[in-house]
Amino acid sequence: MEPLVTGTGDGERARTLHGHAGLGRPSDPLGRLAAEFDDAQDVWRSATGLVCVANPDAARAVMGNRHAVVTETSDFYRTRHGVFGPRGAQIEIGRASRALMSRHLHEHRSRLPQLVAHHLASGSVWPDAGNLLVFAHLRDVLLHPGAPPALHEVLEHIVTRAVLAGARQRHTAVSRLRFRRRAFAALHDEVAARQGERGRGGGVGEPRDLLDVVLDGCGPAARAADLVEVYLSFLFATVGSIGFALGWSVLVLGTHAEQPPARTDWVVREALRLWPVAWLFARTPSREQELGGMRVTPKDRLAVCTYLVHRHPAHWEKPDAFIPQRWADAVPDGEYLPFGYGPHTCAGAVVTMRLLTDLVALLTRDWQVSVTHDGAGPQIGPALAPPRFTVALSRRDHDLGGG
Numbered sequence: 001m002e003p004l005v006t007g008t009g010d011g012e013r014a015r016t017l018h019g020h021a022g023l024g025r026p027s028d029p030l031g032r033l034a035a036e037f038d039d040a041q042d043v044w045r046s047a048t049g050l051v052c053v054a055n056p057d058a059a060r061a062v063m064g065n066r067h068a069v070v071t072e073t074s075d076f077y078r079t080r081h082g083v084f085g086p087r088g089a090q091i092e093i094g095r096a097s098r099a100l101m102s103r104h105l106h107e108h109r110s111r112l113p114q115l116v117a118h119h120l121a122s123g124s125v126w127p128d129a130g131n132l133l134v135f136a137h138l139r140d141v142l143l144h145p146g147a148p149p150a151l152h153e154v155l156e157h158i159v160t161r162a163v164l165a166g167a168r169q170r171h172t173a174v175s176r177l178r179f180r181r182r183a184f185a186a187l188h189d190e191v192a193a194r195q196g197e198r199g200r201g202g203g204v205g206e207p208r209d210l211l212d213v214v215l216d217g218c219g220p221a222a223r224a225a226d227l228v229e230v231y232l233s234f235l236f237a238t239v240g241s242i243g244f245a246l247g248w249s250v251l252v253l254g255t256h257a258e259q260p261p262a263r264t265d266w267v268v269r270e271a272l273r274l275w276p277v278a279w280l281f282a283r284t285p286s287r288e289q290e291l292g293g294m295r296v297t298p299k300d301r302l303a304v305c306t307y308l309v310h311r312h313p314a315h316w317e318k319p320d321a322f323i324p325q326r327w328a329d330a331v332p333d334g335e336y337l338p339f340g341y342g343p344h345t346c347a348g349a350v351v352t353m354r355l356l357t358d359l360v361a362l363l364t365r366d367w368q369v370s371v372t373h374d375g376a377g378p379q380i381g382p383a384l385a386p387p388r389f390t391v392a393l394s395r396r397d398h399d400l401g402g403g
């Protein structure tokens with residue numbers, strides 16, 4: 001299925017950051033859905049023809065798909081040849097990726113203060129700064145240090161040319177196509193080389209990086225091109241999604257400096273509620289059925305919008321407000337879907353939250369964070385990326401502060 005939104009449209013900015021009331025510019029897909037949204041009828045047929053789903057129960061039924069209500073499951077393993085599978089391989093890859101990330105985060109946690117100082121201390125432009133910080137921290141997980149230097153260079157180029165918000169718009173279509181072919185071929189060669197090693201009995205033991213994770217999780221017959229695509233899903237999930245989520249957390253903190261300090265994990269959760277990076281899911285009904293009071297058929301295209309689920313006024317008090325303290329109480333999990341829902345829930349959710357919480361805690365503990373933002377809305381593409389903003393850090397002097 002084609003994505004509902006393509007590119008990380010720099011040109012498609014919504015107007016305001018706070019509340020979707022101001023997002024109603026017809027040319028941007030998020031603004032269009034938000035303008036149509038009516039909490040009394042939260043599954044509806046949009047003017048575009050899509051059946052939009054903002055009702056939490058219906059969203060969970062579609063994303064969890066326990067009763068096979070839609071033909072697709074998770075987007076993560078979708079490749080141009082269909083769905084990468086079998087399910088057992090998907091589960092094993094998810095498990096091993098989580099274990100690798102978890103080990104890396106544990107072993108390199110002490111490096112974070114230095115990394116933050118190096119990347120951000122002299123002023124930074126976001127959201128790119130967040131993506132590049134995450135890339136620097138997770139680089140060895142993505143590609144082990146012993147991999148060919150030329151491939152490391154390709155990885156850097158993929159980040160700057162395809163992962164950063166609006167990166168695609170910085171290059172012509174021809175240049176993008178050429179680069180995509182080159183990058184794909186380089187990764188394909190590496191996959192083929194590692195498959196060759198495994199074929200000659202040269203197992204690598206513990207996975208050295210996420211490419212090993214993908215290779216080890218599937219059988220020898222797996223198509224190299226599919227493995228490259230799954231690997232790229234990991235690159236977008238780590239450097240892209242975690243980087244954007246970090247950007248949102250810093251932006252909401254910086255633009256609500258008047259609020260009393262809140263627990264860091266609440267800040268991150270609240271940032272992901274207001275700005276779920278994975279905000280729109282395309283699905284197809286498997287049969288004629290009722291969904292949230294609407295009749296849908298396999299000819300329909302469903303668009304589950306977690307952005308609207310997270311701001312549904314019947315389920316959230318002051319849904320457009322940044323209130324980290326709301327997480328002090330038992331918050332209904334079923335209305336909070338930043339990492340999806342059901343069997344295909346994000347395999348990296350826990351490690352992601354750990355890294356984000358560590359980074360935001362570090363930033364607010366050691367630094368005075370000053371954000372400059374011109375009020376632009378999100379950069380809307382397949383991921384919901386923060387607008388451009390700048391951050392100035394000044395170091396807090398803990399020794400003098402204590403008294």
Ligand code: HEM
Nearest residue numbers: 074075076094097237241242245278339340344346347348
């Ligand atoms: C802020 C960061 C992230 C966000 C917002 C995010 C979001 C999501 C969402 C919404 C899904 C479900 C997709 C669907 O149902 O179509 C998903 C699936 C998945 N994510 Fe993440 N993700 C993030 C980071 C990561 C990381 C760091 C990893 C790996 C280490 C990861 C690995 C996966 C995998 C393997 C799946 C597929 C699970 C399955 O189908 O069994 N994600 N993610």
